[in-house]
Amino acid sequence: GAVVSQHPSWVICKSGTSVKIECRSLDFQATTMFWYRQFPKQSLMLMATSNEGSKATYEQGVEKDKFLINHASLTLSTLTVTSAHPEDSSFYICSARVSDRGQHFGDGTRLSIL
């Protein structure tokens, strides 16, 4: 079946560091990918829609200058958390739409900012 690979799975870094998370579609082309954030015991919150070859569409309240999204190819989207602070610590998950119109998720990246 369709596989979405996300890397790294876990990041611990100091405040002020920028962190890049990669999301790859392994056996299909994904013109659209999605980035979510999930805090403990809460549901997924969509941060942005990543479109191949064009600018990402950010949800209301998400700072586009802080969460940089690049979708340069049909199989790779990246999310960079710039100048991360402890409040950015969360579980970040990417997804891609597959032909059945459902979204399939990567394994997620647990980000901890000290």
Add this chain to the structure above:
Amino acid sequence: QKEVEQNSGPLSVPEGAIASLNCTYSDRGSQSFFWYRQYSGKSPELIMSIYSNGDKEDGRFTAQLNKASQYVSLLIRDSQPSDSATYLCAVNAANFGNEKLTFGTGTRLTIIP
């Protein structure tokens, strides 16, 4: 009013029984409906999709959709301890080409051995 509502639970069901999970949505024009299972610390896994009124069965899982009542449910037959997880209901917006999903807050299900 939340766009997608689920009872947060926890819902406890004895092993072997039927677990029934419910979800209501507010956008009457919604077209696609999904159930995801999420184990603690893991990302969601798609287990069922349904697009038309009625029942859709896949193994031990049955999704039920009633667009008139804006209601979608998931039944898990012969519940197993491995079914213990949080189940997320997700709804696709009405606009064609809009692929965004709106998620409910999830129902935590515990299967009691």
